[in-house]
Amino acid sequence: MIVKFLNIIILLFMPFIMMGLIKKTKTFWAGKKGPSVFQPLYDFIRLLKKEFVISKTTSVVFRIAPVINFSAILFAAMFVPLAYGSALINVSAGLIIFAYTLSLGKFMSLLSAMDTGSSFEGMGTSREACFTTIVEPAFFITIASIMALSGNYTFDSLSMLLSNAGTYGVLITLFASVILFIMILVEASRVPVDDPATHLELTMIHEVMILDNSGLDLALFSWANSIKMLLISSLIANMLIPTSLSEWVSILLYLLVMVLVSLLIGTIESGMARIRMSHVFEFIFIMSSLALVVLSLIVARMFGG
Amino acid sequence: MNSYFIGIITFLLSGFVALLFSNKNVKIMVVSLISMIASVLTLIPAINVLVSGQNLLQTLKFNPLLGDVNFVIDPLSAFFIIVISVMSIMGVIYSKGYLKPYIQKGKNINAHLVFLPMLIASMLAVVTCQNALMFLICWEIMSLSSFFLVIFEHEKKEVIKAGIKYLVFMHLSVLFIIIAFAIASISSGSLDFSTFAYVLQHNKHLANLVFILAFIGFGTKAGFVPMHNWLPEAHPAAPSYVSAIMSGVMIKTGIYGILRVLSLVHKPSIFISYFVLTIALITAIYGVLYAITQQDLKKLLAYSSIENIGIIGIGIGVGMLGLAYNHPIVSVLGFAGGILHILNHSIFKELLFLSAGSVYVKTHTRNIESLGGLIKSMPKTAILCLIASVAICGLPPFNGFISEFLVYFGMFNGLSIHNFFAMVTFLFAISGLALVGTMAILCFSKMFSITFLGLPRSEVAENVKDDSSKSMLIPMGILAILILAIGLFPQFVFEFVLKPVSIILGNINISLAEPVSIMQTISHYAFGFVGFVALMIGLKLFLTKGKIDLHETWGCGYDRGNNHVQYTASSYVSPFLSMLKPLFKKVFDIEKPRKLFPKSAHFSLHIDDIEEAYVIEPILKSDEWFLSKFEGLQSGNIQSYIKYGLLFLVLVIIGSLLIG
Numbered sequence A: 001m002i003v004k005f006l007n008i009i010i011l012l013f014m015p016f017i018m019m020g021l022i023k024k025t026k027t028f029w030a031g032k033k034g035p036s037v038f039q040p041l042y043d044f045i046r047l048l049k050k051e052f053v054i055s056k057t058t059s060v061v062f063r064i065a066p067v068i069n070f071s072a073i074l075f076a077a078m079f080v081p082l083a084y085g086s087a088l089i090n091v092s093a094g095l096i097i098f099a100y101t102l103s104l105g106k107f108m109s110l111l112s113a114m115d116t117g118s119s120f121e122g123m124g125t126s127r128e129a130c131f132t133t134i135v136e137p138a139f140f141i142t143i144a145s146i147m148a149l150s151g152n153y154t155f156d157s158l159s160m161l162l163s164n165a166g167t168y169g170v171l172i173t174l175f176a177s178v179i180l181f182i183m184i185l186v187e188a189s190r191v192p193v194d195d196p197a198t199h200l201e202l203t204m205i206h207e208v209m210i211l212d213n214s215g216l217d218l219a220l221f222s223w224a225n226s227i228k229m230l231l232i233s234s235l236i237a238n239m240l241i242p243t244s245l246s247e248w249v250s251i252l253l254y255l256l257v258m259v260l261v262s263l264l265i266g267t268i269e270s271g272m273a274r275i276r277m278s279h280v281f282e283f284i285f286i287m288s289s290l291a292l293v294v295l296s297l298i299v300a301r302m303f304g305g
Numbered sequence B: 001m002n003s004y005f006i007g008i009i010t011f012l013l014s015g016f017v018a019l020l021f022s023n024k025n026v027k028i029m030v031v032s033l034i035s036m037i038a039s040v041l042t043l044i045p046a047i048n049v050l051v052s053g054q055n056l057l058q059t060l061k062f063n064p065l066l067g068d069v070n071f072v073i074d075p076l077s078a079f080f081i082i083v084i085s086v087m088s089i090m091g092v093i094y095s096k097g098y099l100k101p102y103i104q105k106g107k108n109i110n111a112h113l114v115f116l117p118m119l120i121a122s123m124l125a126v127v128t129c130q131n132a133l134m135f136l137i138c139w140e141i142m143s144l145s146s147f148f149l150v151i152f153e154h155e156k157k158e159v160i161k162a163g164i165k166y167l168v169f170m171h172l173s174v175l176f177i178i179i180a181f182a183i184a185s186i187s188s189g190s191l192d193f194s195t196f197a198y199v200l201q202h203n204k205h206l207a208n209l210v211f212i213l214a215f216i217g218f219g220t221k222a223g224f225v226p227m228h229n230w231l232p233e234a235h236p237a238a239p240s241y242v243s244a245i246m247s248g249v250m251i252k253t254g255i256y257g258i259l260r261v262l263s264l265v266h267k268p269s270i271f272i273s274y275f276v277l278t279i280a281l282i283t284a285i286y287g288v289l290y291a292i293t294q295q296d297l298k299k300l301l302a303y304s305s306i307e308n309i310g311i312i313g314i315g316i317g318v319g320m321l322g323l324a325y326n327h328p329i330v331s332v333l334g335f336a337g338g339i340l341h342i343l344n345h346s347i348f349k350e351l352l353f354l355s356a357g358s359v360y361v362k363t364h365t366r367n368i369e370s371l372g373g374l375i376k377s378m379p380k381t382a383i384l385c386l387i388a389s390v391a392i393c394g395l396p397p398f399n400g401f402i403s404e405f406l407v408y409f410g411m412f413n414g415l416s417i418h419n420f421f422a423m424v425t426f427l428f429a430i431s432g433l434a435l436v437g438t439m440a441i442l443c444f445s446k447m448f449s450i451t452f453l454g455l456p457r458s459e460v461a462e463n464v465k466d467d468s469s470k471s472m473l474i475p476m477g478i479l480a481i482l483i484l485a486i487g488l489f490p491q492f493v494f495e496f497v498l499k500p501v502s503i504i505l506g507n508i509n510i511s512l513a514e515p516v517s518i519m520q521t522i523s524h525y526a527f528g529f530v531g532f533v534a535l536m537i538g539l540k541l542f543l544t545k546g547k548i549d550l551h552e553t554w555g556c557g558y559d560r561g562n563n564h565v566q567y568t569a570s571s572y573v574s575p576f577l578s579m580l581k582p583l584f585k586k587v588f589d590i591e592k593p594r595k596l597f598p599k600s601a602h603f604s605l606h607i608d609d610i611e612e613a614y615v616i617e618p619i620l621k622s623d624e625w626f627l628s629k630f631e632g633l634q635s636g637n638i639q640s641y642i643k644y645g646l647l648f649l650v651l652v653i654i655g656s657l658l659i660g
Helices: A002-029 A039-049 A060-079 A094-115 A119-150 A156-164 A166-187 A215-240 A247-271 A277-303 B002-019 B024-052 B075-104 B110-126 B132-153 B157-188 B193-202 B204-222 B231-237 B240-265 B270-293 B297-324 B328-363 B379-392 B399-414 B420-452 B470-488 B490-505 B513-543 B569-579 B610-628 B638-659
Strands: A052-055 B056-061 B068-073 B548-551 B585-591 B602-608
Touching (some): A002 A215, A002 A247, A039 A215, A052 A060, A052 A215, A060 A215, A094 A119, A094 A215, A094 B379, A094 B399, A094 B420, A094 B513, A119 A156, A119 A166, A119 A277, A156 A166, A156 A215, A166 A215, A166 A277, A215 A247, A277 B420, B002 B024, B002 B056, B002 B068, B024 B056, B024 B075, B024 B110, B068 B075, B075 B240, B075 B328, B075 B470, B075 B490, B110 B132, B110 B240, B132 B157, B132 B231, B132 B240, B157 B204, B157 B231, B157 B240, B204 B297, B231 B240, B231 B297, B240 B297, B240 B328, B240 B490, B270 B420, B270 B569, B297 B328, B297 B399, B297 B420, B297 B490, B328 B379, B328 B513, B379 B399, B379 B420, B399 B420, B399 B470, B399 B490, B399 B513, B470 B490, B470 B513, B490 B513, B585 B610, B602 B610
Antiparallel strands (some): B056 B068
């Protein structure tokens, strides 16, 4: 019971800390001191108190989209195993419900951006929608092949991977983690796919979509976005952490993975610039090719000698 | 069963009864009222069959040529009857509001009102008829009556062109069906489907041949790639409710044909199962790919119908693979997903076509580039269209998700078939369906946002003052409620769908506890989600009361941005198109500004169907060359035509003497 409760606490508040850690890492590499890791949480609370400024062009879609997007991501979280134990709703093919609920959130956020009638937001929206078409199939093929290997079609199959598949398991975990990490970069709009810190509207993707959101709406969008980052990182953590450990050790390990992911994102952001927009596709296509590698590794494990 | 025939005849008569009245509005009222009664009459036996599980059979005695013709309502037919009756009647009710402007212009609608119920009646006959010859007759009536409905605006040249294309494709399709039935009937010595079944189940090669031929024939009707080409032409040409009925219901009779033949063949070969799954995947991806590129609202919806036929086909393909590998759970889930998607697609596609029709009535354009901001003038239509758009992308908590989930779940279960090809195929099919899903999101976020959101892009969109009339909104509202109901109560729908599935599989004698419990979970989840969203929206309204400040959209400091700086439909998809360049044939039409004071300049981009451009056009060209050799035969004088007739008769007599 207490672990379940802890899972929810982590789900809701760890994303802020991850965001703070990314900023902290970036300031560290830049030789600055930087704000505290809790700064995103303070920002969130400050945004909640703010008044709204809403564009005259917008309609009801713009008003409800942040709420639906946030709810969708929160509900999708029910299907992902978090710090310890199985997911809250642990059903076969939960992957589908998870991914499609996330897509509902994305669909609404695309519409809300288009609702403002701004050309910048149209630009960001069209890019975001386009990236998803590459990310999703690669994600599905990766997770589905891991499920095929274990014969278990819930997300529990991720944690069985390392213990059941021997050397192949290590390799598959490695490649799958890279795939999921790239997915974090795309979905949570980090460098090198997107630069959340840029101040030129033309080059933004996610940031420009929420350009006209303010107050509560903006707070919900950014919270939802960081929760999404946590969810995908949780999938990585699930693959890495063995199931046999006691609950507190696994929770600590889980938090460690979250911290490591944030540090890695921060380091990448300090080390490289955003890729040219026309080349981002090529970067995301790495996911697809790695997914095929995972697929062939699993086929080799199951049918080869 | 009697009430079923009375229903069909009532449908047939309603158009003719309407002719007795002179006022055109009354005519439409008469047709809709009588059709409503007729649809209730046909629904009663269908629901009866689904509830009791007992087939209804009636034998009609026709002339010596046809002999005894069996009409049977089994659960598979009953399912299609429900889809046909309910969905068609929505279109008929909607027609009143849609035809209003045409009536004011004094257009003759008599023939239209005769053929509309005739189409419905013929579809109802098709899905119950068990006699091959009678089936073909009804099939032909269906094709012809829908042809006359398509060419409603026959004074327009492109409408006639689309109509002719439709007619040609339909006759190509019927050719394959005739061959399939002829082979089956020659080898069984009868025209009745039940005798076909006996022969087909005992002769594997014959069964494969008949199934492939029937798949091509019925697949053309359904719109499987590469025989899909008529769809994107015929749908935009027809009035919106006719396209709604055609796309929502009529193309499903093609699926019915495939399923019926499958139930006769019973166990398909492994190769054919892979073939069907592959074609279906290609169809789904191809359909949505071109849906993304379209700027014509109805053409976009037509391509998306191709996509959804692909998804239905994936379900059927998965089911067939389950049959072929003897894996009952896979086949149950695959067929259940496919069949449920038939119902789901007919609901949301009909709603989408009807909302496209409402937009067309108000703006007289189907080009979404000149629309925009309609959510402010047509809020109800917009919200209904939004629900349908979310549903067609297969997103929870709506109905599209349920059927796609079943198909996915079937494929996941298929991963446990310990076979190399099966596993790799299912993995690729899973990611293929995911690709289709995300592309559908791209397509419908474009369609909805360019049509309804932002600012009006032209005067026609700006001048829309009010929402559609009640007679148009009510059927749309009913459809939207159905979408939500299926999404919220999937467990009942799943059980409802299992009955038609059992016709294809024989008896289902495995435990379905897992899918049923997942359906229940999804139901709770959907309720929770809807409740949570409602709560959050209420909370947000409460918290933000009086804290909202209206302002211009952020435009980098400029606040005089106008509607022309908005993103257009083509710019919205241009990153996607640039990624997949080789798959499209782009046709640019550019007039660059010249000299110091350019008088005019324009740019337009049009994307051609790659099959149309590289396959159909060359075939037509070579056909023209070949057929031009025979031009001399058409001399225009009657004597020579009589001569041809006589020559033909002599040849037939000699031929029959030689063979006999």
